[in-house]
């Protein structure tokens with residue numbers, strides 16, 4: 001029958017995180033892209049959320065109007081008009097931007113599957129940078 005024709009690889013389906021791209025280090029003041037890409041396979045997207053140190057600052061729900069929303073968080077300067085789906089644009093950075101960033105992607109019913117991954121971001125150039133001017 002049909003199922004017996006599938007290899008082990010084929011039967012693994014559903015939501016899968018592909019890449020969570022957060023720069024390891026940025027210079028103070030630099031803009032930052034946080035890019036989370038995923039493969040939905042046969043699922044529909046319910047939400048993509050971004051957290052810093054476990055606090056949510058951005059969510060994208062295709063069913064919401066508008067789909068993208070941000071929440072004020074110290075040091076996280078989301079530019080909503082340039083952010084979409086899992087790609088979030090921070091227009092600047094400072095010492096408070098440092099931290100652990102987590103992307104969390106959830107599928108719609110019936111699977112409700114959630115995948116998440118974290119990356120560390122550091123900000124450098126904190127002292128000499130200021131005294132140069």
Ligand SMILES: *[C@@H]1O[C@H](CO)[C@@H](O)[C@H](O)[C@H]1NC(C)=O
Pocket residue numbers: 021033034035087
């Ligand atoms: C992140 O996504 C944005 C928008 O699609 C793109 O312009 C940028 O190059 C991406 N950055 C990385 C590191 O992939």
Ligand SMILES: *[C@@H]1O[C@H](CO)[C@@H](O)[C@H](O)[C@H]1NC(C)=O
Pocket residue numbers: 078079080081082091
């Ligand atoms: C977001 O980016 C757009 C396009 O570059 C810019 O016009 C706008 O001022 C930015 N908004 C904020 C809040 O930084």
